Amino acid sequence: MDSVTQAALGATVAGLVAGKRCSPKVLLAGAALGTLPDLDVLIDYGDPVANTVNHRGFSHSLFVLPWVGALIAWCWWRWQRQWPLWQVMTLVIAVLVTHPLLDAMTVYGTKLFWPLEVPSVAVASLFIIDPLYTVPLLVALISALVWRHLGAKACGVGLMVSSLYLASSVYQLQQIKTRVAEQTQGTLLEGQPLIIMPTPFNTLLWRVVVSGEEQYWEGLASRLDANPSIDWVAQPLGEWPLANSDTLSALRTFSRNFIRFENRNGQQVVTDLRFGVAAYQPFQFLLAEQNTDGDWYPVSPKQLEPGPLPETALPALWQRLLGDQSIDAKLCRQSCQQTDPRWAEPISSAALPATASEKQ
Numbered sequence: 001m002d003s004v005t006q007a008a009l010g011a012t013v014a015g016l017v018a019g020k021r022c023s024p025k026v027l028l029a030g031a032a033l034g035t036l037p038d039l040d041v042l043i044d045y046g047d048p049v050a051n052t053v054n055h056r057g058f059s060h061s062l063f064v065l066p067w068v069g070a071l072i073a074w075c076w077w078r079w080q081r082q083w084p085l086w087q088v089m090t091l092v093i094a095v096l097v098t099h100p101l102l103d104a105m106t107v108y109g110t111k112l113f114w115p116l117e118v119p120s121v122a123v124a125s126l127f128i129i130d131p132l133y134t135v136p137l138l139v140a141l142i143s144a145l146v147w148r149h150l151g152a153k154a155c156g157v158g159l160m161v162s163s164l165y166l167a168s169s170v171y172q173l174q175q176i177k178t179r180v181a182e183q184t185q186g187t188l189l190e191g192q193p194l195i196i197m198p199t200p201f202n203t204l205l206w207r208v209v210v211s212g213e214e215q216y217w218e219g220l221a222s223r224l225d226a227n228p229s230i231d232w233v234a235q236p237l238g239e240w241p242l243a244n245s246d247t248l249s250a251l252r253t254f255s256r257n258f259i260r261f262e263n264r265n266g267q268q269v270v271t272d273l274r275f276g277v278a279a280y281q282p283f284q285f286l287l288a289e290q291n292t293d294g295d296w297y298p299v300s301p302k303q304l305e306p307g308p309l310p311e312t313a314l315p316a317l318w319q320r321l322l323g324d325q326s327i328d329a330k331l332c333r334q335s336c337q338q339t340d341p342r343w344a345e346p347i348s349s350a351a352l353p354a355t356a357s358e359k360q
């Protein structure tokens with residue numbers, strides 16, 4: 001999650017654990033500790049792909065943070081000795097551990113069990129920035145600063161409200177999962193790898209990406225849709241022109257193999273399909289180039305600018321969220337599809353070809 005949210009979460013958790021000892025200083029310390037795990041972004045792993053795939057690694061591990069927390073708490077207790085050691089320990093460890101647990105609710109993938117070779121955790125029910133999660137925490141903190149005698153209680157209420165929102169996000173995700181399963185049943189999308197994640201800043205409108213052999217399908221589904229049918233836009237997955245490389249393997253693991261390859265005028269661009277909406281995809285990496293003979297050669301990975309978000313995108317996203325099902329996964333209506341040949345016509349769930357087994 002974003003730094004403001006993590007700082008707010010850290011501060012409210014600290015305020016709650018501090019109880020009667022809650023003070024502006026405690027809240028400030030909690031905010032600082034809450035952002036500590038994300039300092040791993042300062043580590044340079046060598047290139048943008050390595051930096052991306054290694055973020056939320058050891059610094060977000062449930063095997064590492066309790067020990068780091070215990071050490072920080074012990075040092076602080078030795079220096080101040082104003083609080084019982086158990087309370088300082090509980091406060092610091094709780095603040096540090098809640099950070100990766102919240103991160104794990106996003107689609108990015110958090111290595112909660114580093115160094116174990118298990119998949120990173122990505123519940124994908126919360127967008128990386130969601131004001132509805134953050135605002136209750138901020139209101140609680142402002143209340144705790146204004147009415148200091150109620151500090152811990154305000155933090156507790158803020159955490160309860162934001163946690164209820166978190167729980168509701170998981171419920172919304174489950175509802176969308178059920179709808180997608182129903183809509184893809186008996187079609188060629190049934191049983192294919194799929195990923196569902198919220199669109200920016202909300203938990204009502206969801207992006208669904210289904211991966212096939214040569215193409216992938218993308219659809220939008222809002223909890224406010226009147227019609228359960230989902231329109232799918234198909235796009236080519238592309239091909240990697242060289243032998244597999246460590247960089248590509250790392251990117252495949254990181255993205256759970258939801259990646260697309262594109263030859264952009266002799267530049268091979270690999271895009272992580274889990275991030276962004278429509279044509280705005282922020283995780284694009286240049287990994288190979290073509291020489292004048294047409295042969296490909298790997299280049300040092302470079303992250304590409306996703307380009308400006310079209311002016312029409314945010315209003316379209318808002319209208320789609322409200323249930324306007326004439327807007328497709330590219331945030332286009334019919335008119336926009338005709339003017340931009342890059343985007344194929346959307347196809348409704350009912351019009352999808354049947355599975356191979358049904359065709360026989």
Ligand SMILES: [Zn+2]
Pocket residue numbers: 001037038056060099100103
């Ligand atoms: Zn983090």
